Amino acid sequence: MIGFIGAGSIGGAVITGLIKNGFDEDKIVVKGGRSNRTKLLCDQLGFQMVKKVKQLADADVIFIAVGATALDNVLSELKEIVAGKLVVAFTGSASVTHLKQVLGSDAKVAHAIPNTPVKVGAGFTGITYSSDFTDDDKKKVASIMGYTGQLVEVPEDQLGILGTVAGCSPAFLDVFIEALSDAGVKHGLNRQLSYEAAIGMAIGAAKLAKQSELNVSALKDEVTSPGGSTIRGVAALEEYGFRNAVIKAVDAAENE
Ligand SMILES: NC(=O)c1ccc[n+]([C@@H]2O[C@H](COP(=O)([O-])OP(=O)(O)OC[C@H]3O[C@@H](n4cnc5c(N)ncnc54)[C@H](OP(=O)(O)O)[C@@H]3O)[C@@H](O)[C@H]2O)c1
Structure with a gap:
């Protein structure tokens, strides 16, 4: 099971790319924001929707796709259920250091910047992992993001320009x-x-x-x-x- 927090422009594009390219929609749980954007997307794509972050407890990989202003609130809710999970944040300001600081050492975290062609499975996503990510953890993230296009690991100081x-x-x-x-x-x-x-x-x-x-x-x-x-x-x-x-x-x- 994988989870998403936020399904706006980039979260919605990644979810669409996943499902349209064969990822099982029954294995995607999404916690959306206040508008009906997530519901509209859910009606088209058929993933599961939840109302609270803690309802993502069954997901072993969680993608954060909220903007910078919502990030810390989301992280503080996520902290309660984060042990043993892989957290990948698309938020521009979500550095690996910041994610670790807020989520604590139990969380393995990554910062990724996808582009909109993920929506058609032709994306190009740069990613930086925290140092405790194992090769198997990286394979797990790569096997998911692979449905949306290319995933390339880079040092975090190159993530912005990439x-x-x-x-x-x-x-x-x-x-x-x-x-x-x-x-x-x-x-x-x-x-x-x-x-x-x-x-x-x-x-x-x-x-x-x-x-x-x-x-x-x-x-x-x-x-x-x-x-x-x-x-x-x-x-x-x-x-x-x-x-x-x-x-x-x-x-x-x-x-x-
Ligand atoms: N757009 C891109 O091409 C792109 C590419 C790479 C990275 N990014 C980064 O990704 C982040 C999001 O960008 P975006 O363009 O996708 O913004 P966006 O279209 O505004 O989407 C953000 C979504 O987060 C949802 N949200 C806000 N608070 C939430 C909460 N507490 N729980 C769950 N969902 C919540 C909002 O839902 P409601 O609207 O329903 O309230 C909104 O749909 C930014 O930091 C951006 O820099 C964007």
């Missing part, structure tokens, strides 16, 4: 896809076809980049014939500061 590169950039890519689609419409494609082409390209190019032995720079070189249209487009991207804009976007996301 969360930005993988977690903020779906929105950056959405802006790129929208702009590419606008350009297609400007040059005569209808809107739907232009979106389909831009999205299909993004999925295909990412898959090729993942599966190819070549790095992305070499993949770009392969499609830029001398004097051709693609290298003219690449040069225009350089002229208008595309790379710099992407780096500045990450800088802006990192600097609160």
